[in-house]
Amino acid sequence: MGVTVPLLAPDQTSTGPRRALVGAAVLRGVLAGVAVLLVPWLYREHAAGLVLLRPTKEVFLFEGFLVRRGDVALPVVVLAALPLLLAGVWIFFGLGRAYASELSEAELPGVAGRVMPKERIEQLQDVLERKGMRVVFVGRLAAFPSSLMAAAAGSSGVSWRAFVVADTAGALASLGMALGLGYALGEAYEDAGPWLTAVGVSALVVLAVVVGRALMSTDSSSRSS
Numbered sequence: 001m002g003v004t005v006p007l008l009a010p011d012q013t014s015t016g017p018r019r020a021l022v023g024a025a026v027l028r029g030v031l032a033g034v035a036v037l038l039v040p041w042l043y044r045e046h047a048a049g050l051v052l053l054r055p056t057k058e059v060f061l062f063e064g065f066l067v068r069r070g071d072v073a074l075p076v077v078v079l080a081a082l083p084l085l086l087a088g089v090w091i092f093f094g095l096g097r098a099y100a101s102e103l104s105e106a107e108l109p110g111v112a113g114r115v116m117p118k119e120r121i122e123q124l125q126d127v128l129e130r131k132g133m134r135v136v137f138v139g140r141l142a143a144f145p146s147s148l149m150a151a152a153a154g155s156s157g158v159s160w161r162a163f164v165v166a167d168t169a170g171a172l173a174s175l176g177m178a179l180g181l182g183y184a185l186g187e188a189y190e191d192a193g194p195w196l197t198a199v200g201v202s203a204l205v206v207l208a209v210v211v212g213r214a215l216m217s218t219d220s221s222s223r224s225s
Contacts, residue, residue: 021095025115025147028088032056047072048080057178064182077179078224085171087173090127092147093163102214103155120196125217133158133166135215140170140172141177142211 035042035054042050045067051059060081066072070135095116102108107118127135128149136153139146153163 018098021091024091024110025095048076051077052080055081060175061182064179065186068183068186081175089147089150089167092150093154096151101153120148121152124149128152128156131161136166136204137170139215140174143209144212144215147217152177
C-alpha cells in the first residue's frame with residue numbers, strides 16, 4: 001500500500017517574503033544558464049565551478065569521470081554540489097507554501113506564474129497524494145521535475161521536515177549514484193574506449209526517463225495504493 005499524503009491547509013505564516021523566494025528561484029535558473037554558457041571554460045579549468053553552478057545528473061557523471069582521472073578531488077565536488085542541489089529545490093517548497101491559497105484558485109501572475117504553472121503543480125499534487133513521499137525520493141533519481149514537486153509538496157501542506165528528509169535522501173543518493181557511474185564509465189573509457197562509455201550514458205538516460213514517466217503515471221494500481 002502506498003503512503004497517502006493528505007492535502008492539508010498550508011500554514012503560510014512561517015514563509016519568508018514572497019519576492020525574495022521568487023527572486024531566488026529566478027537566480028537559480030540564471031546560474032544554470034550561465035553554467036551552460038561557460039561550459040567550454042569551466043570543464044577545462046574549473047570543474048568544481050561547473051558543478052557549483054549546475055548540479056545536475058549529467059554534470060555529476062562528468063565529474064565522476066574527472067575524479068577517476070584525478071583531475072578533481074571527490075570531496076571538492078560533493079561540497080560544491082550541495083548548496084544548489086539542496087537549497088535550489090527547497091526554495092520551491094517555500095514558494096509552494098507561500099502561494100498555496102492563490103494556486104488553489106487561479107494561475108499566478110507574473111514571474112511566480114512562470115516558475116509555478118498551476119496546471120503542472122496540480123498534476124504533481126495528484127501524483128504526491130496517490131504515491132506518497134516516496135515520489136520525492138525516487139524523483140531525485142529520475143528524469144523528474146523535482147523543483148515543481150517541491151512546490152506541489154509545499155502547497156499541499158506536507159510538513160517541512162518530512163519533505164526535507166525525503167528530498168535530501170534522494171538528492172544524496174542521486175549524487176552518489178551519478179558520481180559512481182561517471183567513475184565507472186571513466187574506467188570503461190580507459191579499458192574499452194568511447195563507444196562503451198557512450199552506450200553506458202545512453203542507457204542511464206533511458207532508465208532515468210522511464211522511471212520518471214512511471215512516477216507520473218496514473219494507472220489504476222497507483223490509484224488504489
